[in-house]
Amino acid sequence: MKFLRNIFSQLHTFVLWLLISVLLWAWVFSFLTDTSREKKVMLFAHVGELHDRDLTLRLEAHKPEGIKMIKVHDFEYQMIDTSKTFGDLYIVPQSELEQMLEKDPGAVLEILDPGDHPTYLFEGRPVGLLAYDAETNCGLGADSYIFYPSPEYDGQNYYLCVSSDTLHYPGAEAAVDEAARAVITDLLTLWEQGPEVPVRPQTETGD
Numbered sequence: 001m002k003f004l005r006n007i008f009s010q011l012h013t014f015v016l017w018l019l020i021s022v023l024l025w026a027w028v029f030s031f032l033t034d035t036s037r038e039k040k041v042m043l044f045a046h047v048g049e050l051h052d053r054d055l056t057l058r059l060e061a062h063k064p065e066g067i068k069m070i071k072v073h074d075f076e077y078q079m080i081d082t083s084k085t086f087g088d089l090y091i092v093p094q095s096e097l098e099q100m101l102e103k104d105p106g107a108v109l110e111i112l113d114p115g116d117h118p119t120y121l122f123e124g125r126p127v128g129l130l131a132y133d134a135e136t137n138c139g140l141g142a143d144s145y146i147f148y149p150s151p152e153y154d155g156q157n158y159y160l161c162v163s164s165d166t167l168h169y170p171g172a173e174a175a176v177d178e179a180a181r182a183v184i185t186d187l188l189t190l191w192e193q194g195p196e197v198p199v200r201p202q203t204e205t206g207d
Helices: 002-011 011-033 051-059 092-101 179-188
Strands: 040-046 069-074 089-093 119-122 125-131 158-162 203-205
Touching: 011 051, 040 051, 040 179, 051 069, 089 092, 089 179, 092 119, 092 125, 092 158, 158 179
Parallel strands: 040 069, 040 089, 119 203
Antiparallel strands: 089 158, 119 125, 125 158
């Protein structure tokens, strides 16, 4: 009995060291398999459910020239904070985009050549591409790679934005290429209804 009591008394220490070991090896693996920001495009998505691995593999199948890695993470993987997170692209609900712009009007870049795709306008500039339309329940990778909150639960649109901290989009202060632009083009091919995007009035704010 005394032997068993000794084992159980040390169990919490064993579990703690096991967790530390797992986290350490996960960090080592990530460090060894990672690459520099100049060779990587990162997408953060704040959605209902994200099949990040599947979407990563899909996007990496069409990597832009010069890019070694495309990473897709749930937004909660590392909350948006330009002092910590160096994401290139974001998919966020409209309310969150509005909060970002209120806090920092320069948080996201103007979308270049959006064509006929619906956009979110801020002070007359398109700063977000419609990623999910709550009215039609359609969006980028909807019900395959990305599961957006149901309209009954959430009821708002989601937008694809370009971080001003990116190194891969024209107009960014430290841009080295236009790789994020190519990734956006690829993402737009994942619209659930195909290339035809519902024609709706653009959202205007910031006046």
